[in-house]
Amino acid sequence: MNTTSPVLLLIYNRPAHTEQVMAQLREAEPPKLFVAADGPRTDQPDDAERCERARDVATHVDWDCNVHTLFRDENLGCKKAVSSAITWFFDHVEEGIILEDDCVPHCTFFPYCSHLLERYRGDERVMVVSGNNFQPARRSYDASYYFSAYSHCWGWATWKQSWEHYNGDLETWSELREKEWLQGWLGSEAIAQYWKSIFDRVARGDIDSWAYAWTFSCWTQHGLSVLPSKNLVTNIGFGAHATHTNAKDGETGHLSTYPMLFPMEDPANVVRNYAADEYTAHSHFGIKTGLRRWVDRHTPELIKRAARSIIGGSYGY
Template identity: 45%
Template sequence: MSATDNLPVIQSFDTAVLFLVFNRPDTTRQVFEAIRQAKPPRLYVASDGPRIDRQGEAEVVAEVREIIKNIDWKCEVKTLFRDSNLGCKRAVSEAITWFFESEECGIVLEDDCLPHPEFFSYCQELLQRYASDERIWGVTGNNFQSGIVRGSGSYYFSKYFHCWGWASWRRAWRSYDVSLSYWPEWSRSVDWIEKTPDSVERAFWQNIFNKTYDGQINTWDYQWTACIWRYAGLVATPNVNLVSNIGFGAGATHTTSDASQFAEMEVQSLGSMIHPVNIERDVLADRYTFDYHLEGAGLRFPYNLLRLPLRALSYINRKVFRAG
């Protein structure tokens, strides 16, 4: 099979979309407009309920829910509107489970993840192509490789999952465990060490998974990352960025700093689809993701400094600490 084998050209978009909304009318309108342009035949909308201690939030949540009524294309709509607030961990994970109870596969977009128009066809083609390939656990629209092209295809395979616009299958999500019940045993296993051979990366994620398991982090996506790693899953990752997070700032739950280099990243056209010849993880890309997207390079610095010869330390001292 060649990288450009003749698969059927997608003539129309017929994949279901789950739209996760809450209390941000401004970003919701922009992302809804992108969905409206794609015209999915089935749209699932899930909204967490307002927090009782936030004055005026009930009205804003109601305003967001009104936006979804502006559907002017042929579309089956299903809603999961919560009366009370469940929080990010339960509201999002339960909404995704609800979605995959009805759909074999589909696309998930949050209210601050603005996709390039090609994001939808990209996801649809890969959902169809890898529907029965249990090595592939997800498709992301995010690229954090700073312009570095990985491989010769339009996308590469990573162990890292990015949630700012993604897609998956019921067959994969059914293994999801929001409580990370398997973590204590898995964290002590040879399998965990083999899957995280980089000691710095392993310590980084061990800390995150410990806090997630203990309930110190109220989120859903770290559990999905752990699940993918546990089963050695791969995530198809585009060689250009297809989704921009427009939700950084004070109103965000997690992305609260609008000074982040990852805020409102530029999106680009993917162009003609070229499929990778081999299905294998790009180890160098994953190392780059950890070092520069997750800032692992900063964690490495003290360890690397201790291993440098005295001549190198002297050079760094002259060039960096005494610059100018």
């Protein structure tokens, strides 16, 4: 399905992964394609050749398209390479879709993003359009998407006006960390403590992540993310050449994709889905909230009580 939105493709040294994403881009035929590539690492003998092959794959465009490239000679690392590439992208466009070389979207991801980029253009309450849904299959929705605090970035879209809030060095964190702002935004002391630890490490430079800095930037603006009612992107980047993902990430990254149905149904109100965010905090980030702690602590007792009830012929407590 074609898209009218420009696309930024972030690549590095994985030509086979890049080809899978390019196959989907050929179906979507974006009118503008921006390709940004970090430079090879000097301590990896095969990096230069792999980076060159990935660049060849990403620029092999056989549809009517304006192609722009930003190819680094030196390795900048994940945080600087990605964030500077996104800034470069928005030096040229007002809004667009962002894909990394291991994020393979369903073909309906592109019109989904285009619809939402148009619908929430200029709406400062919404800062991200994500293609990810990590919720349990049984969860029901009132529309084609919902609103979340979490800006999942395995295939996403945003606007220049939103990206202008990107605070890569978390300059304001030292002031905000002593306030109750984070707990007030997230609604849980346990979740706030988890993210306080993350932001501390990012601010110290212990984590080379643009994504955590982007999450912080969105939250300081009380910006919400749009997440689809079904997963639209699968992450194939788990393996020998992965840098920032691990086996646990693969549990959500390898989720199947499903088609978005059109015309899309928009929610009646821009209201965050707290139940979905609670599930994300526990299942995706491993945070034990108050309810989850209680369940974990009482699980042995609950199992015994359930067993006695079942033996007694009743499923009640």
